[in-house]
Amino acid sequence: MSDPLLTRKEQMVVMAARLLRPAERVLVGVGLPNLAANLAKRVHAPDLVLIYESGILDANPKSLPLSIGDPVLVRDALATIPMLELFSNYLQTGWIDVGFLGGAQVDCRGNLNSTVIGPYEHPVRRLAGSGGAADIASCARRLILMLPQDLRHFPPRVDFVTSPGHPPEGRRPDGQGPAWVVTDRGLYDFDDEGRMRLRQLHPDETVATVQKATGWPLAVHPDVHHWAPPTDAEHEALRRLVSTTPVDRQASA
Amino acid sequence: MTAVEWLSVSEAVARYIEDGQVLYLAGFTHLIPFAFGHEIIRQHKRGLTLCRATPDLLYEQMLAGQVADKVVFSYAGNPGVGLLPVFRRAVETGAVAIEEWTHFEMVARLAAGAAGVPFWPVNTLDNDLSRRRARPRVASPFTGELVPVVPPLAPDVTLLHAHAADEEGNIYVDGLLGEMREAALAARRVLVSVETCEPARDLRAGRLTLLLPAFRVASVSVEPWGAHPSYVLGRYDRDTLFYREWDAQARQEVAVDAWLQEFVYGVADRAEYVRQLPAGRLRTLKEAALI
Numbered sequence: 001m002s003d004p005l006l007t008r009k010e011q012m013v014v015m016a017a018r019l020l021r022p023a024e025r026v027l028v029g030v031g032l033p034n035l036a037a038n039l040a041k042r043v044h045a046p047d048l049v050l051i052y053e054s055g056i057l058d059a060n061p062k063s064l065p066l067s068i069g070d071p072v073l074v075r076d077a078l079a080t081i082p083m084l085e086l087f088s089n090y091l092q093t094g095w096i097d098v099g100f101l102g103g104a105q106v107d108c109r110g111n112l113n114s115t116v117i118g119p120y121e122h123p124v125r126r127l128a129g130s131g132g133a134a135d136i137a138s139c140a141r142r143l144i145l146m147l148p149q150d151l152r153h154f155p156p157r158v159d160f161v162t163s164p165g166h167p168p169e170g171r172r173p174d175g176q177g178p179a180w181v182v183t184d185r186g187l188y189d190f191d192d193e194g195r196m197r198l199r200q201l202h203p204d205e206t207v208a209t210v211q212k213a214t215g216w217p218l219a220v221h222p223d224v225h226h227w228a229p230p231t232d233a234e235h236e237a238l239r240r241l242v243s244t245t246p247v248d249r250q251a252s253a
Numbered sequence: 254m255t256a257v258e259w260l261s262v263s264e265a266v267a268r269y270i271e272d273g274q275v276l277y278l279a280g281f282t283h284l285i286p287f288a289f290g291h292e293i294i295r296q297h298k299r300g301l302t303l304c305r306a307t308p309d310l311l312y313e314q315m316l317a318g319q320v321a322d323k324v325v326f327s328y329a330g331n332p333g334v335g336l337l338p339v340f341r342r343a344v345e346t347g348a349v350a351i352e353e354w355t356h357f358e359m360v361a362r363l364a365a366g367a368a369g370v371p372f373w374p375v376n377t378l379d380n381d382l383s384r385r386r387a388r389p390r391v392a393s394p395f396t397g398e399l400v401p402v403v404p405p406l407a408p409d410v411t412l413l414h415a416h417a418a419d420e421e422g423n424i425y426v427d428g429l430l431g432e433m434r435e436a437a438l439a440a441r442r443v444l445v446s447v448e449t450c451e452p453a454r455d456l457r458a459g460r461l462t463l464l465l466p467a468f469r470v471a472s473v474s475v476e477p478w479g480a481h482p483s484y485v486l487g488r489y490d491r492d493t494l495f496y497r498e499w500d501a502q503a504r505q506e507v508a509v510d511a512w513l514q515e516f517v518y519g520v521a522d523r524a525e526y527v528r529q530l531p532a533g534r535l536r537t538l539k540e541a542a543l544i
Binding site: 030031034053054055056065066067068069070071074075080081082083084087088091092115120123124125126127128129130131132133134135137138139160161162163164 | 281282283306307326327328329330332333334336337340341344345353354355356357358360361363364375376377378379380381382385428429430431432434435484486490491493496541542544
């Protein structure tokens with residue numbers, strides 16, 4: 001059994017943080033990716049370069065930012081630059097190592113939907129839309145996707161392709177595109193044909209239980225195994241990070 | 254050179270904003286011109302096309318105030334909190350038309366508008382947004398390479414909030430610029446509100462940078478707290494509690510109407526709005542900005 005003190009969401013954040021390597025330049029999306037990137041910087045990759053689409057280069061936030069344009073991100077950053085400069089001169093030209101995105105739906109090619117549930121013209125649920133996600137998915141050297149896993153989030157087909165994944169005929173020819181998907185049930189990579197493939201499992205899951213939460217027949221790596229649970233250091237750093245959200249500080253002020 | 258006009262926010266909106274215009278209220282998370290937005294609601298402008306990369310709470314409130322027919326945008330979320338309930342209702346019921354882009358496409362459109370060129374190349378891969386509008390490609394006359402292009406965005410008026418103006422109306426800011434400069438330079442007319450007016454010699458010796466020269470600015474309004482609940486780096490912090498509370502409140506239309514009644518229609522101007530806010534809240538935001 002896994003540590004009951006760690007929620008599934010927390011384990012997921014720890015697993016995602018582990019995928020980031022020291023000194024990489026990471027373009028960080030809002031929500032869980034933001035939490036995971038900030039955790040990695042506090043645990044094993046203090047020289048991780050956090051870049052935010054609002055135009056922040058090398059953020060060193062003292063506490064967890066709520067939004068991607070928070071003052072806490074700006075204060076100790078190397079620089080703030082116009083969005084146009086960030087998107088055209090850094091992202092489009094290949095200077096971003098890792099794009100780190102969340103979304104509402106993902107399919108087996110790593111196509112990500114963060115635009116709409118239901119038809120575009122008559123939405124059942126209108127979501128936020130691309131922001132920089134489609135641009136980041138197009139141009140980052142590799143992509144990490146993060147979202148909870150159930151039949152709603154892992155449908156056979158996404159309702160809308162906001163951020164393109166691997167093409168139907170195989171992996172992206174430029175070697176870029178989705179590299180990892182992290183969920184609350186498991187960790188996935190992509191095989192040579194560009195199909196999402198189960199690599200690691202949450203300690204409470206089996207291949208069969210994860211298959212039930214997936215809207216297509218899962219590809220499974222021959223060496224699939226349970227992931228190593230979060231260490232005390234990871235756990236402690238995550239709890240400390242979460243306790244510093246700006247809302248908590250403001251509400252208690 | 255035409256001199257900048259020093260107007261109140263109310264005078265500037267009355268003089269320059271007309272029904273049916275295309276407006277860009279600039280500022281990415283930072284320096285969002287809420288004072289201008291509220292004044293546009295108070296003056297019952299109608300039929301506007303509102304452009305912003307991130308509609309944010311500002312366009313929530315302006316949609317609730319029924320000033321717009323159409324929103325041009327790239328990310329309609331409440332960052333770190335969730336979605337925009339008023340925007341969602343308006344889109345799901347078809348009450349407002351939308352035109353949607355990616356962030357890069359949006360800032361590239363502004364760059365084309367600011368540079369006065371007919372298109373701007375953007376190498377983002379095809380997705381369902383670009384497929385829906387059959388995004389055109391242009392062949393490079395030099396290499397023959399095909400590049401996707403987006404059209405210019407040139408608003409009738411761009412409105413923005415900044416840290417300071419000098420006596421001549423040159424505009425200075427610090428921190429995140431987002432898409433502010435391109436949005437301003439893409440517009441024929443720019444209306445600016447500022448926290449303070451300060452002597453040019455102090456501003457030029459300090460850490461603020463020039464956002465716009467006075468000759469690109471039609472009017473300047475001195476409007477302290479003009480960006481609340483967003484923030485002005487070094488002056489006051491982002492009111493994240495406000496952003497969180499809006500999420501719950503805005504799910505009910507009647508709660509939004511009550512909020513507009515109290516904080517927009519029920520006050521004459523920004524100074525009165527500020528007096529309605531809890532005093533402790535403002536003090537906290539000011540202190541947090543100085544850390």
